[in-house]
Amino acid sequence: MFHVGDSIVYPMQGAGLIVAIEEKEILGEKHRYYMINVPIKRLQVMIPIDKVQKSRIRLVADEPTLKHVLDIFQYGQTDTNLSMKERFKINTEKLRTGNFQEGAEVVRDLMRLNKKKALNASEKQMLDSALKIFISELGIIRGITESQANDLLNKRVG
Incomplete structure (x- = not known):
């Protein structure tokens, strides 16, 4: 695949990047594994x-998909009528x-909410994690650094 x-x-x-396909014996059983470097988490x-x-692994999105997602990121609507509990469940x-698009929606909505009022600890942690994941993919698609990807998103959040 x-x-x-x-x-x-x-x-x-x-x-991340698939760096190798290796056969390993674990608990007496041999299996083939994708060896994946995930730079943003250094693992x-x-x-x-x-x-x-x-595992739901997928290929990194392409540029046309990124453009569509960035439009949704910038111009999509955020539902502000949800309770924190409902929002957390939906975002999880x-x-x-x-x-890719759903992850971008989580980042957008939490960034917008955070501008209006401070997020609670669990939503703050969710935003940090979702933002890192989104930025890691954006950086690979555009060939830019994490910092440049973060700047790009901050300009687009409405």
Whole structure:
């Protein structure tokens, strides 16, 4: 499904690069693994190839998808009528899907709310994590640094 050199996104972890496909023996069983470097978290992840669909790993989005997502990021509506509990549940589900657009919506909505009033600790942590994941993918797509990607998003949040 994936190849060495592919840029991928591992939901809840961020964008990374498949650096190798290796066979490893763990608990007496041999399996093939994708070896993935995730720079934003400074870690290397091993994902069994036979469990990759369950992990929801996907290729990094392309430029047309990014443009669409950035338009939604900038011009999409934020539902301010949800309670914190409802919002947290919805945002957690969006992040678990690994969907680029849904992750961007979480970042946008929490950034907007944070401008109006301070987020509670759990939403602040969610924003920090979701922002890192989003920035990691944006940086790979555009070939820019984390700092440049962060600046780009701050200009677009309304």
